[in-house]
Amino acid sequence: MMFIVLLGPPGAGKGTQAERLATHLGHAHIATGNLLREAVKSRTSLGVEAKAFLDRGELVPDHIIARLVAELLDTPDGHAGAVFDGYPRTVAQAMALDQELARRGTRVTLAVALDIAADVLVRRLSSRRICARCGSTYNLITNAPRQGGLCDRCGEPLVRRSDDAPAVIRRRLEIHRAEAGPIEEHYADRRLLAIVAGDNPPDVVTATILAALRRTPAYRPRSSPDLSGVSPGLPGR
Ligand code: AMP
Secondary structure, X not given: OOEEEEEOOOOOOHHHHHHHHHHHHOOEEEXXXXXXXXXXXXXXXXXXXXXXXXXXXXXXXXXXXXXHHHHHHOOHHHHOOEEEEOOOOOHHHHHHHHHHHHHOOOOOOEEEEEEOOHHHHHHHHHOEEEEOOOOOEXXXXXXXXXXXXXXXXXXXXXXXXXXXXXXXXXXXXXXXXXXXXXXXXXXXXXXXXXXXXXXXXXXXXXXXXXXXXXXXXXXXXXXXXXXXXXOOOOOOO
């Protein structure tokens, strides 16, 4: 059972990588942004509380996020391991996650910070499109859907996220810059941080993350129960 945290600015590829890792490891993909967008769309009480924050690109208050994550960790899926995408976003959230996992007798396996230049991010976010139904993410330049404008998975029309508008992108990047250092430090202090270049092709990024994961003491490959060759080491930086 592994709990992997993906850190990095909006547009760094957290969603793409989280989905690939979750599939590869057979773990849940917990994307707080996707869950909040779904809640806003279906107008649940969570969505009503969160909407104004999402519209402005501001962070949703920690206590709302804490409730959401605790509920997910209590599902059988979440209990068996997860790849967190877009969470934690603050040190308070990182500490809350540590506590939630400790209560369940486990801990974060690895935190991966996807490192990428700001100009690449703005370009990526401007050409990003998502499926309004299933949340799958595409990029018109680097990861276009097979059929123009339609989701490969469910055939729904793709839309631009409302918070991928230029002014909101700027605000989201600002917030990320303010929080990123302290969160990375939180995991570096615990020797759990791997910094991975996020501007390589997605396959290369996935392979680099998996290599860092293999070097963690908690690494448990799904298909091979023989762990005798796994040496406890530190994730690379
Ligand atoms: P994302 O899809 O991860 O870019 O998140 C979209 C928006 O959802 C963010 O700009 C925040 O408003 C909100 N959000 C997502 N995850 C969190 C979180 N862990 N803490 C606070 N707000 C969040």
